Amino acid sequence: KAGVTQTPRYLIKTRGQQVTLSCSPISGHRSVSWYQQTPGQGLQFLFEYFSETQRNKGNFPGRFSGRQFSNSRSEMNVSTLELGDSALYLCASMYSNTQYFGPGTRLTVL
Amino acid sequence: QKEVEQDPGPLSVPEGAIVSLNCTYSNSAFQYFMWYRQYSRKGPELLMYTYSSGNKEDGRFTAQVDKSSKYISLFIRDSQPSDSATYLCAMPSFGNEKLTFGTGTRLTIIP
Numbered sequence: 001k002a003g004v005t006q007t008p009r010y011l012i013k014t015r016g017q018q019v020t021l022s023c024s025p026i027s028g029h030r031s032v033s034w035y036q037q038t039p040g041q042g043l044q045f046l047f048e049y050f051s052e053t054q055r056n057k058g059n060f061p062g063r064f065s066g067r068q069f070s071n072s073r074s075e076m077n078v079s080t081l082e083l084g085d086s087a088l089y090l091c092a093s094m095y096s097n098t099q100y101f102g103p104g105t106r107l108t109v110l
Numbered sequence: 111q112k113e114v115e116q117d118p119g120p121l122s123v124p125e126g127a128i129v130s131l132n133c134t135y136s137n138s139a140f141q142y143f144m145w146y147r148q149y150s151r152k153g154p155e156l157l158m159y160t161y162s163s164g165n166k167e168d169g170r171f172t173a174q175v176d177k178s179s180k181y182i183s184l185f186i187r188d189s190q191p192s193d194s195a196t197y198l199c200a201m202p203s204f205g206n207e208k209l210t211f212g213t214g215t216r217l218t219i220i221p
Contacts, residue, residue, distance in 0.1 A: 004153070033207060042213035043154070043198065056204045090153050097206045101146075101153030 001026055004093050004102035012108045018079040021105045025072050025093030032074040033099060034066060037088040046089075049074055081109045113137045116199055116212025124220050129186040133199035133212045136180065140201040140210075143175050145184045148196045148214065157197075158184070189219045 005024045013019050025032050033056075034046040045058040049068035068074045072093075078085055086109045092099040116133045123129055131145075142161045146154035158173040160166045166173045174183040186193055199212040 031207060033209075035209075035211075043200075043209070043211040045208045045210070048204070048207040050207075056208050058208070092153075094207065097142075097202070098156055098159070099206075099209060101155065103151070103153050 001028075004091060004100055006089075006091055006102040006105050008105060009103065010106045010108075012110060013081050014110050015081055015083060017081050018077065019081060019107060021076045021089055021091075021107070023074045023076070023091035023093075023102060025074070025091075026095070026100055029093035029095045029100070030072050031094040032068060032072065033092045033094065034074070034076050035090045035092070036060070037090055037104070038086075043090070046076070078107075083109050085109050111136060112213075113140075113210050114199060114201060114212045117215055118213050120216040120218060122218045122220055123189060125189060125191060127189050127219075129189050129193070129217060129219075131184040131186075131197050131199075131215050131217070133182050134180055135182070135201060137201070137210075138180070139203065142202050142206070143173070143182050144200040144202070144209070145171075145173060146198040146200055146211075148198060150195075154198055191219045191221050194218045 007022045031050045033048040035043045037043045048056040052068045063079045066076045088104040090104045092101045114135045145157045148154040163177045170187045172185040196214040196216045198214040200209040
């Protein structure tokens with residue numbers, strides 16, 4: 001099976017812009033989680049979707065949002081970008097209590 | 111105080127050495143414990159998963175859990191240059207959908 005794929009792999013944006021990141025889970029996996037990874041804070045949970053419904057949410061501001069489609073693909077949106085949003089954004093699909101991570105999208109905010 | 115604490119390193123050891131990586135946690139609700147390995151420019155991959163106190167072995171890797179001390183360890187025997195990566199401990203909650211990670215320890219094995 002193909003692994004979790006994320007697009008784009010790299011992105012450069014300026015402050016105030018918005019961005020949308022995409023994640024395609026492993027075929028058959030219905031749960032998708034998103035994480036932000038930074039050198040200072042490490043990996044932090046953003047939110048999790050299952051069957052198009054957000055089941056869990058981390059402690060991030062409302063500028064961070066997501067959605068999941070009927071084919072389990074998920075998107076994450078960040079509005080009004082701030083410099084501190086520069087990070088590696090990882091998504092993971094889960095099956096049988098194991099999360100499988102994609103390679104991430106490296107977002108740089110200038 | 112973070113729920114999961116991990117020494118960020120970096121840690122450099124010679125090839126063949128035994129490596130010890132450690133995490134402490136404060137949330138007694140954590141019942142399952144995971145170790146992930148992350149190579150540069152890659153996502154984390156699950157190395158080991160355990161839910162009971164004691165040791166679990168998988169090849170050169172041994173995971174150790176002490177719930178009374180809220181302390182977990184990962185040991186790597188006969189370390190290889192290919193083991194050079196960042197190692198992250200993680201603890202699931204919300205039915206495993208949410209993982210709380212340590213900050214990761216960057217490990218370099220010197221040939």
